[in-house]
Amino acid sequence: MTSETLFNLILTTGQTNTAILMIGSEGSRNDPTVKPDPYQDFDITYFVSDADFPTFEQFDRSHFGDIMIQQILPEKNRWCWLMQFMDSNRLDLKIQPVSSVPDYLADDTLNTILLDKTGSYRNLPATSDQTHWVQRPTQTDFDNSITEFFWVSTYVLKGILRGELLYANFFFETIVREELYRLLTWRVGVDTDFSLSVGKAHKRLPDYFEGLERLYDLSDLTRTSQALSTALTMVDDLLPSLSHDLQLTYDKTAVDRTxxxxxRQL
Incomplete structure (x- = not known):
C-alpha cells in the first residue's frame, strides 16, 4: 500500500477501536525542518484507557501490511512494535495508557495528538524540533569531552603501534570521533545561538564542516593513523575559538602535550 493509504488506515483503526482514546504522532514527519522523502517512518502511539492497556499486549497489527521483519520492545508503561513491511512502509507503533499523555507531550516538541476522542487536547501548538536543539555545555561537559577525546586518542595510538587495527578502530569510531562531533556540534550551537538541531547521528554536520569523510577510511593502519591525525588537527584548530566563544576554559598545556x-609516534 502507499504511505498515504497506511496513514489513513492508522487513523481509521484508531477511530473505530473504542478502546483507543487518542492517536499520538512523533518523529520526523512532524519536523518542519525535515524535507519529506519516501523513507520516513510513521511513529505512532495509540493511547488507550488505563484499564484496557494490559490487554493490548496482543494488539493485532497484521492489517497494517505484510511484515518483513519486526522488533518488539515491551517497556514500562508501553508496548512497542517496530515494523518494516514488504511494501517499503515502516511503522513504529506504541501503545500507552492515556494517563501518560501529559508526559508524552512534555517530553518532545515533535510529539502531537492526531485524534482525541476525549476533547482534552485541542489547539495544541505547532510541532518543532526545539527539544533536539544543540544544548550549551557546562564547564564540566566541556572538560569531560576534551579529556575523553585526548585520553582515548592514546588508546587509538596504542592500537596503531601494536598493529591492532580492530582495537584502534573500535576506540576511534566509538569514542574519539564521537567526542570530536560533540565539540563540532557545540561550535554549530554557538554560531546559531543554540537554535537548531544537527540531526540524529550528527547527520547535518557536513553542512557546516568540510572534510569529515576523511574520518571514515579506516581500512588499514595507515588510514586509521591519517584519520586520527585529521581528528587531532580539527580539535586543535577548534578549541581556542570555541573555548573563547563559550566562555569556558580548558587545559591547553595538557592538550598540547598530548x-x-x-x-611524534604516528
Missing part, C-alpha cells in the same frame, strides 16, 4: 605526544 597532541605532540601522539603526532
Amino acid at each position: 597532541t605532540d605526544y601522539i603526532f
Whole structure:
C-alpha cells in the first residue's frame, strides 16, 4: 500500500477501536525542518484507557501490511512494535495508557495528538524540533569531552603501534570521533545561538564542516593513523575559538602535550 493509504488506515483503526482514546504522532514527519522523502517512518502511539492497556499486549497489527521483519520492545508503561513491511512502509507503533499523555507531550516538541476522542487536547501548538536543539555545555561537559577525546586518542595510538587495527578502530569510531562531533556540534550551537538541531547521528554536520569523510577510511593502519591525525588537527584548530566563544576554559598545556605526544609516534 502507499504511505498515504497506511496513514489513513492508522487513523481509521484508531477511530473505530473504542478502546483507543487518542492517536499520538512523533518523529520526523512532524519536523518542519525535515524535507519529506519516501523513507520516513510513521511513529505512532495509540493511547488507550488505563484499564484496557494490559490487554493490548496482543494488539493485532497484521492489517497494517505484510511484515518483513519486526522488533518488539515491551517497556514500562508501553508496548512497542517496530515494523518494516514488504511494501517499503515502516511503522513504529506504541501503545500507552492515556494517563501518560501529559508526559508524552512534555517530553518532545515533535510529539502531537492526531485524534482525541476525549476533547482534552485541542489547539495544541505547532510541532518543532526545539527539544533536539544543540544544548550549551557546562564547564564540566566541556572538560569531560576534551579529556575523553585526548585520553582515548592514546588508546587509538596504542592500537596503531601494536598493529591492532580492530582495537584502534573500535576506540576511534566509538569514542574519539564521537567526542570530536560533540565539540563540532557545540561550535554549530554557538554560531546559531543554540537554535537548531544537527540531526540524529550528527547527520547535518557536513553542512557546516568540510572534510569529515576523511574520518571514515579506516581500512588499514595507515588510514586509521591519517584519520586520527585529521581528528587531532580539527580539535586543535577548534578549541581556542570555541573555548573563547563559550566562555569556558580548558587545559591547553595538557592538550598540547598530548597532541605532540601522539603526532611524534604516528
